[in-house]
Amino acid sequence: METILRTDSTHPGFRALVTLLDKDLQIRDGEDHSFYAQFNKIDKIKHVVVAYKDDVPVGCGAIREYQTGVTEVKRMFVKPEFRGQGIARQVLTELEKWARELNYTACILETGKKQPEAIRLYQKAGYTIIPNYGQYKHVDNSVCMQKDLN
Secondary structure, X not given: OEEEEEEOOOOHHHHHHXXXXXHHHHHHHHHHHHXXXXXXXXXXXXXXXEEEXXXXXXXXXXXXXXXXXXXXXXXXXXXXXXXXXXXXXXXXXXHHHHHHHOXXXXXXXXXXXXXXXXXXXXXXXXXXXEOOOHHHOOOOOXXXXXXXXX
């Protein structure tokens, strides 16, 4: 049985999952990893979701304000052995619900071309590809997406 917990970036389950996420991204991103890592610090993230299965943290995600009315989805991850069970979708749905409660009207995110399963997840959840924003503006490997929450 899955349980979804709202917490913050100090949560030990979240920190353990982010460690696994960073190891995965280091392999996928190769020499570009250090560029992306600078934008993925977790110390100031206040809105974190951790998914549990039988009291074990198996997935996570977070949101942080990008600009007034817009939040950015960050640090989405599900342990490989738990993928394909809808956990990422549950995490994303809870993050969007929380964002609405916080009066955000849109979610944006950045993922990579080397993460096709993430792109499929976001597209199935109603996200559309937008021009790369902010620090990702001229990064060829980045895929930026947005979903209106209204």
